[in-house]
Every structure is written in structure tokens, then in C-alpha cells.
Amino acid sequence: MKRIEVIQNVLEANETIANRNQQLLDRHKIFTINIMSAPGAGKTSLILQTLTRLKNRLNVAVIEGDVASTVDAEKVQGEAKAVVQINTGKMPESCSLMAAMIESALKDMPLENIDLILIENVGNLICPAEFALGEHKRVVISSLPEGDDKPIKYPLIFVDADAVIINKMDLLPYVDFDIAAFRRSITGLNPEVKVFQLSCKTGEGVERWCSWILEQVETNATKR
Amino acid sequence: MKRIEVIQNVLEANETIANRNQQLLDRHKIFTINIMSAPGAGKTSLILQTLTRLKNRLNVAVIEGDVASTVDAEKVQGEAKAVVQINTGKMPESCSLMAAMIESALKDMPLENIDLILIENVGNLICPAEFALGEHKRVVISSLPEGDDKPIKYPLIFVDADAVIINKMDLLPYVDFDIAAFRRSITGLNPEVKVFQLSCKTGEGVERWCSWILEQVETNATKR
Secondary structure (H helix, E strand, C coil): CHHHHHHHHHHHHHHHHHHHHHHHHHHCCCEEEEEEECCCCCHHHHHHHHHHHHCCCCCEEEEEEECCCCHHHHHHCCCCCEEEEEECCCCCHHHCCCHHHHHHHHHCCCHHHCCEEEEECCCCCCHHHHCCCCCCEEEEEEEHHHCCCHHHHCHHHHHCCCEEEEECHHHHHHCCCCHHHHHHHHHHHCCCCEEEECCCCCCCCHHHHHHHHHHHHHHHHHHC | CHHHHHHHHHHHHHHHHHHHHHHHHHHCCCEEEEEEECCCCCHHHHHHHHHHHHCCCCCEEEEEEECCCCHHHHHHCCCCCEEEEEECCCCCHHHCCCHHHHHHHHHCCCHHHCCEEEEECCCCCCHHHHCCCCCCEEEEEEEHHHCCCHHHHCHHHHHCCCEEEEECHHHHHHCCCCHHHHHHHHHHHCCCCEEEECCCCCCCCHHHHHHHHHHHHHHHHHHC
């Protein structure tokens, strides 16, 4: 079972670098959120909505993770204090951001002028669950058109989430999605998880999410 | 670079088993389609629609790939000639079906009584692109709510596809999706690709997809 051992080593090495990243972030009083979801659930839209509402209150930077392309980084450029694009390329690195990639990205950022870093992970509900990046909070976005069975089919990413966002609430009249059943599934896996229902298209519910971030940033600053 | 080498070995070993699978399938005159997509794009719904239309003309079996749960296998049970559930579990196997899993599944199927196997891969646009299973055709489903930029962000899976299905066409009035731009992106990567626009919810467009399968099965049978 050589292969499994190697992967185990990769996960352990990743954990070490993730811890180092968090120490660096803490030294600079930077709060960091790792945003994960399936492709097209709305990570970039959520980041744009969040930047619009928080950019006058916090210095926000963004790290964009994608297999290929810089389209998301281009969208947030101009709204964020700093943007770094990471292209993960080919397997095995392609299916998730890893701590070493964040370590490199942090070297390209003006850390003394940043309060909050939003990390957009690669669109994937499987691999990102396994790789810590050094983030303070882990957030999973699920969007209504994906269906309400995602926590049953991809449990690991929901088990470790600090918050789950139910996005595309504007599509509720047009899709089959049982919100109560979805909430029961995630709280069954993770009783402490915070849940937000919102629409990045209409902006409905985004304010509550931004208030939560502000609270987290404040609590984190007080703790140190 | 030990880790990369190991992954390279895994891909090579996978290729060998995939070739063996295809020889076994060919011996039994079974045509096989590998269906890939992001989570919630409609793989199971497409399989259900396909079974409804083809079950009186072909003996269709289904292999269901999921990280966890048997919800999809339960949905297709009763409609298919045979169903095998594969749960991929933890990393590194979790993020895609692999040829060895299909080899095991084929041992549990009455191969002499099957004309067509539909393989539902794990919901993921990255890993499944790298693992051949022994299938005859590779199909990617993209659904409108995911956005029209998926070929730019996950090119590899589109480059190797024989067909791309644009699903959830019923949501076109409610989402921002430029069908012409999406089609330009995929044919730019893969000029020979066949494209189907359909809605598994309303059934619109599914007939054309099923006719294509029937043609493929026939052409494949004639070739041997």
C-alpha cells in the first residue's frame, strides 16, 4: 500500500505548512476564510458581494484558486486590496489548493496592510475537504440547483465547515430543493455549523453574512 | 519529485486496467458511457430519463460512483437491468472512479445480458478527466446555473469529451448563461464534440440524446 502512505505523507506535510501559515497570519492580525464549493455554486459572486460591503471597513485581500484561467482574479481585481491567482494545473495538485500554495501567495501580499483574506478554493466538494491551508474559518457554499442531497453525498466537507451558505435563493420557485431537509442533513453532520441563506444575484441575505465576518474578525483580534 | 512519480505510476496502472476492461466489454458486445459532471449537474436525472426511453430497446445496466451514500443507486434500481454502487470513500481514490473499481463492478454484473452500461462518475470536474475506465464514450454534463465559464476553468474534462450536454435548459430565463459563448468555448477546445441542449426536468431534448446513444451502440456493434 505504498501509494496510500505517500498520500499520508503529503497530508502531514500539508498540515505542518498550514500551521506555519496560520502563525504568520496571526502575527499580522489577518483573519482568513477558506471558501469551498462545487463548480459554479457562487464563490466568486460571494467574494464580490462581500468586497462591495466590507471594503470601506476592512482591508480585504483575495487569493483565487483555479485549475486554469485567471477569469475570477480579473473579476475581483479593483475591488480587493490585493489579489493573487494560483493555478493548480495538473493532478495531483489540481483538485485543491494546498498550504504550500498559500505560503507562496502570502509572500506576494502586503501583509502589514491586510485585515482579512478571502481564499477562493478550486471548485470541488471532495479534495479541498482534506487540505488545511492555515485558514481561521472554513465555509462551504451549496446552491439550490445542485439539489438538497449534497451533504449526504459529500459529507466530509460539511463535517469540518464553520459555516454553510445556501446560495441562489432567488431560484427557489424554479427548482426542487427542500431547505428544511438540507438543514437537517448538515446539522446532523455538524451541529455547531452556522447557516446562511442568501442570493448573490439579488444581494438578499448577504448583509447577515457580512455581519458574521465582522464579528469573527473582531473576536479573533480580541483573542490575541 | 517522488510524489509525482507515484501518481504517474497510478495513472499508468489505471490505463492498463482500463484497456483490459474495454476488451472484456467488447467481448460481450457491451457499449459503455462514462458520464461526468460537477455535483448536482444532473447525472442521475439524465440516467433516469435515458433508462425510461431505452429500457424497452436495450438491456441497460448502471454503475453508480459516489464518495458516500447509495441514494443514486436506489433511484435507478428498478429501472435498470443491473445496478452496482461504488463508494470511493477517502482520498486519493475518493475524487474519481478508477478502472480497477469498474473491473470489480463488472464481476458483479450479468454481462451476457447487457447491451449498454451507463457509468455515473463521482461529481467532480477535475479528477475524472484523468482516469480512463474502459468506456467507449466520455460525456460531460454542464448545467445552466453553473455558468458558461466552466470550459475555461476546467478545460481538460472538455478536451477529452465525446459529447457535452447542456442540462437544465428550463432555467434559461432565470440565470445568466450565454449558450453561444459556451458552445464557442467547448468547440474551441474540442472541435469534434457533439453538443446536446436538454432539460432532464421537462424531458425536452432528451429524445435526441437517446437517438445518439442508439446510433453509437449500433455503429459499435457493426465495427466488431
